[in-house]
Amino acid sequence: MSELKYIIFSDLDGTLLDHYSYSADEALSTLTHLKSLNIPVVLNTSKTFAETEIIQKDLELGTPFIIENGAAVCIPKVVFTEQPDDTVELGNYWVKSFSLPRKYWLKLLGQQSTSFKGMYKGFSQMSVEEISSLTGLSAEQATRASEREYGEPLQWLGSDESKNIFIKNLEAQGANVLQGGRFMHVCGHCDKGQALNWLVSQYRQHYQQHDVLTIALGDSFNDIKMLEAADIAVQIRSHTNEFPVLANVEHKTIIQTEHFGPKGWADAINDILST
Numbered sequence: 001m002s003e004l005k006y007i008i009f010s011d012l013d014g015t016l017l018d019h020y021s022y023s024a025d026e027a028l029s030t031l032t033h034l035k036s037l038n039i040p041v042v043l044n045t046s047k048t049f050a051e052t053e054i055i056q057k058d059l060e061l062g063t064p065f066i067i068e069n070g071a072a073v074c075i076p077k078v079v080f081t082e083q084p085d086d087t088v089e090l091g092n093y094w095v096k097s098f099s100l101p102r103k104y105w106l107k108l109l110g111q112q113s114t115s116f117k118g119m120y121k122g123f124s125q126m127s128v129e130e131i132s133s134l135t136g137l138s139a140e141q142a143t144r145a146s147e148r149e150y151g152e153p154l155q156w157l158g159s160d161e162s163k164n165i166f167i168k169n170l171e172a173q174g175a176n177v178l179q180g181g182r183f184m185h186v187c188g189h190c191d192k193g194q195a196l197n198w199l200v201s202q203y204r205q206h207y208q209q210h211d212v213l214t215i216a217l218g219d220s221f222n223d224i225k226m227l228e229a230a231d232i233a234v235q236i237r238s239h240t241n242e243f244p245v246l247a248n249v250e251h252k253t254i255i256q257t258e259h260f261g262p263k264g265w266a267d268a269i270n271d272i273l274s275t
């Protein structure tokens with residue numbers, strides 16, 4: 001029987017990174033162990049290319065990463081021997097995009113601005129200082145966070161009732177609205193699950209005769225599609241929400257962690273690898 005190849009897909013904020021400190025310290029020894037086993041850890045996040053690339057390099061992953069809630073998959077050219085179909089070359093990466101550009105969604109949001117005046121504020125309307133204070137990011141990190149290419153994060157300031165109408169309006173006009181731990185993301189119909197599936201198909205070609213088993217870890221509602229797409233779904237305990245309900249997962253393994261963030265992450269991966 002051929003050797004089983006694991007691929008791990010992980011959200012960042014509240015999952016591999018602590019919700020408050022943005023630190024992955026409690027998962028570092030597990031990440032080192034995964035590296036020694038040649039198990040790729042693919043970051044799958046709502047963050048931008050600029051933000052994710054730095055974290056991917058800090059953690060010395062050397063793996064592909066998925067940005068802006070599945071809007072694009074960025075594959076370092078060293079990962080696969082050939083350029084995957086339907087990708088474009090951008091610097092040191094092959095990039096597969098799943099969404100229209102940010103300017104399209106900003107235009108759509110602009111059409112909502114009269115009816116929902118004062119009820120929300122998007123990143124494009126915020127200064128770097130405002131993004132810093134909302135997120136706890138440094139000015140440099142907040143600048144990277146603001147460099148979005150495919151969608152617009154916004155802070156909701158109105159009632160839940162208005163929010164539901166706002167979301168329905170945007171969805172009726174073709175937008176996809178995702179709730180993250182801190183922000184609502186207005187973007188195209190891409191999601192972390194679709195991007196996972198596409199990248200897994202590239203890995204299957206790369207691994208050829210090996211069976212592939214996917215593990216996804218996430219804490220919030222924008223992780224649902226990723227968790228549903230994986231063979232093993234790990235729901236990380238969150239400070240901001242209950243475990244989101246997953247659908248169509250009757251035949252899959254679902255783990256709900258006891259601990260929050262990176263501690264829960266490490267516990268779950270260590271348990272899976274030891275069974």
Ligand SMILES: [Mg+2]
Binds near residue numbers: 011012181218219
């Ligand atoms: Mg999260």
